[in-house]
Amino acid sequence: MTALSVRDLHKSYGxxxxxxxxxxxxAEGTTTAILGASGCGKTTLLRLIAGFDRADGGTIALxxxxxxxxPPEKRSIGYVAQEGALFPHLTxxxxxxxxxxxxxxxxxxRRHRVAELLDLVRLDAxxxxxxxxxxxxxxQQRVALARALARRPALVLLDEPFSSLDTALRSATRTAVAEALRAERVTTLLVTHDQAEALSLSDEVAVLTRGRFTQVAPAREIYAAPVDLDTARLLxxxxxxxxxxxxxxxxxxLGTLRVAQPCPxxxxxxxxRPEQLRVTPAAGGNAVVRASGFLGADTVLTVELPDGTLLDARADATVAYTTGERVTVDVVGAVNAYAART
Ligand SMILES: Nc1ncnc2c1ncn2[C@@H]1O[C@H](COP(=O)(O)OP(=O)(O)OP(=O)(O)O)[C@@H](O)[C@H]1O
Ligand SMILES: [Mg+2]
Known part of the structure; x- marks a missing residue:
């Protein structure tokens, strides 16, 4: 069943x-991640769904x-705002x-439900x-989520719930939240800037550009075949x-390459993408390493081709590349290509 259905929604400010x-x-029980540039209207959309603001046109059905x-309090929606504010004077x-x-x-x-929720978001009683x-x-983020889930809402809206956290805490909190949402079988709409978050937490990713959704598809599908260059870059x-x-x-x-989806x-x-390039150290190689950034699990290299083209490639972190070193560059699999804008 469809838990949330938004149709032809319009909203202008001035x-x-x-x-x-x-x-x-x-769909009921699923998570959709909204991905879009800053200022593209993500929070605006959530606020309309929650009932805090009115649309100029279109419908929202729960x-x-x-x-x-x-009114908002009768919509059975749990909302975790971008600022994630808890009431400071309350425990x-x-x-x-x-x-x-x-x-x-x-x-x-009520005490029992609070204990259950704390457990759900993996916080000590x-x-x-x-x-x-x-x-x-x-x-604090987990308490905000527990509060949003307390009344067993039909729909939960999360607006960048992990944005204030550092990398390690972010991934731990993300895992705890994903498990909590799954355990409660809540339908979730998650707004994020973070590609990894969108791809790992969601059943579907919805890309918001130029005021509308330009692609809505499962994470794998959208990553492999973005509809346009802007979407490819967002992912x-x-x-x-x-x-x-x-x-x-x-x-x-780079030669003649297969394309992942038709291009006129x-x-x-x-x-x-960096992982589509395979770099191998080779004394007679045609490319030169211009920069190398060690990221722990892998290394990101900038390599230069004979015609001066610079490429970002992901490489094996167990090999220490040095600037100026010669390498060969191969393309693995099919790439995406789009009609050039005139
Ligand atoms: N109350 C308001 N009055 C006037 N303009 C507004 C108002 N709220 C938002 N805007 C404008 O509408 C646009 C969309 O804002 P919104 O907050 O929805 O963006 P967002 O996608 O959530 O961005 P971010 O990723 O930075 O949070 C922005 O240009 C913003 O300045
Ligand atoms: Mg926002």
Whole structure:
């Protein structure tokens, strides 16, 4: 069943058109990640769905019911705002129980639900008596999520829930949250800037560009075959090269390459991801290492081809590359190419 259905939503602030015909369906129990550049309208969309703002046109339906006339508190939506604010004067217990008062029976039952939620987001029960300022950033984010889940909402909206966390905490919190959402079988709409987050947490990724969703598909599919260059770039780094498409292949400075999806014949822009390039040390190689960045698990190299083209490539971290070293560069698999913009 479709938990959330958005149709042709429009929203402008003054003369600035932010959402220009947004449509999206989210199936019950699934997570959709919205990916888009800063300022493209992600928060605007969540606020319309939550009922905090009004759309200029279009409809929002929850479980098949259009909610234009339904106030936010009656929409059965859990919202974790981009600022993720908890009530500073309330304890963790009181923050999570906020809003449960009438909905969740006796005091003992509410305590039980709070304990269950703390467990769900993997926080120790002893934290219930603390205030937000006595928690780490990651712990605060988890309390905010527990609060959003407390009333067993039909839909949870998460607006960049991990943006304030450092890398290690971010991935631990992300895992805990993903498990909590799965355990409660909640339908989730997650806004993120982070490609890894979008790809790892979601069933579907929805790309918001120029006021509408330009591609909605499972993470793997969208990564392998982005509809356009902007989408390809949003999903991860890559080098663009001028080329010519002809009969299902594209030729460029790297040779004649297979394409992952059809590209019209003629001038094209080729997009090559770092992991699609295989670099091997070779004294007689045609490319030269210009820069090398060790990232722990792998190394990112910038290599220069004889015609001066610079390429970013991912390489084996167990090999120490030095600047100026000669290497060969091969393309692995099919690349994406798009009709060149004139
Ligand atoms: N209340 C408002 N009044 C006027 N303009 C607004 C208002 N809220 C948002 N905007 C503008 O609408 C556009 C979309 O804003 P929004 O907050 O939805 O972006 P976003 O995709 O969430 O960005 P970010 O990734 O930076 O959070 C921006 O240009 C913003 O300046
Ligand atoms: Mg935002």
């Amino acid at each position: 003369r600035a058109r932010v959402l220009d015909g947004v449509s999206l369906d989210v 479980a098949g019911r259009v909610v234009s006339a339904v 963790v217990q009181a923050n999570i129980a906020f809003g449960l008062s009438r909905a969740a029976g006796t005091r003992a039952e 002893s934290l219930a008596r603390r205030h937000p300022h006595e928690l780490s950033g990651g712990q 991860g780094p890559g080098t663009t090269l001028p080329g010519k498409a002809d009969a299902g292949a594209v030729s460029c400075t 014949d003629g001038d094209a822009t080729v997009f090559v």
